[in-house]
Amino acid sequence: MFSPQGPTARELAAQALTSVERGYDLLAPTFDHTPFRTPDVVLEATARALDGLGPFDDALDLCCGTGAGFAALRAAGARRVVGVDRSAGMLAVAAGADPGATLVRADARVLPFRAGFDLAVSFGAFGHFLADDRRALFAGARAALRPGGLLAFPVAAPPRVGSAAYWLTWGFDAAMRVRNALWHPPFVMYYRTFPLSVARAEAAAAGFSVGTVPLPLPGLPGRPDGAPRCRLLLARRPPDADRAPAGGVPGRRGGTRVP
Template structure:
């Protein structure tokens, strides 16, 4: 799962016992050599769907990390793109890898943008926000978009209870809750708190019109449901 250039087990343990921000600062130089980086298959499937709505003007990558989302924004956005993240380490890697972008350090729950973007995306970040924090996150994205702007992100669907993946993700979330109950600072990362219906309800409350489309190219669970959906949230014009 890890490249030889990726982090050691010891480094991962130190990261896991840190805060989210400091943990990603530590992991940043080796992050792109881990399975935590958004796979190219997801980026490609997202680009394919969004290309039917574009082109767009300016793009925003929320919780951009080392900049994987640029592979979606660069071909779709004619006026450039901006990435925002609270990890200085991750932003440093993004600046080196993608010097054509604009990189801003800020908490995604309090982004300093207003009506400046036509497309916003985020990849693999929702698990870092507790459900109670999503309204602030989505309100900030809504504020950052121009009227009619689109916020898009893939969400992995919960596997059926008969699958190994169901129990692996459940076990991970339970382990993280135990870790956060006994160790401070917390490291928030949960796989099962961002189901499409709950996320869609929060987006609607923030002022978006929401739909979700299956990313069929990414496969299906054993019960025939898609492994991943793309949430499309449109700010009212």
């Protein structure tokens, strides 16, 4: 499951007993060698699906982690890439992923941007947010986009009921809930709380026009029922939305730029 360059079981246990922010600071040097990183096949498929939906001159990666998604944004045509994350450790690694990217340390629930982007993406981060937090995240993403701008993120199909992956995700979420009931600060990381139906409903409630496209994932086995293994949710800010002043980082509200 983990490569030899990945974290040890002891390191993962230490991470899980801290906060989300501190945990990812600890995990950052080895994160790209864990199964928690979004696979390149998903990132590349996202870039292909975004082709032709732009132009995307200015792109934002929400909860960018180690910057794995930056290449997908460049492939989609972005000339300016901005990555936001709460973890200083993850941003330190992301600085090497794309030296031309601007990195901002900030809470994704309180984004320091107004109408500055044509595209916003997020890869694998929504399990770290409870429902109330996601409402703030979607509202902030909508505000960060220009009218007509696009929020896009992949949503994996749930595991087949009764499969090994099904019981693994159930067990992981149950263990995380027990941990959070007994230990503080909480470490929010739930894999089962953000299916496609919830993603669509919450994006629509935030004022987006919502659609999806199936992602072709070469090299991965298809689902037995023929359904796509992953869909790309496309949430567009309506072009007639109330306009905010265009720009990059005005009204920062506590964000810290990382050189």
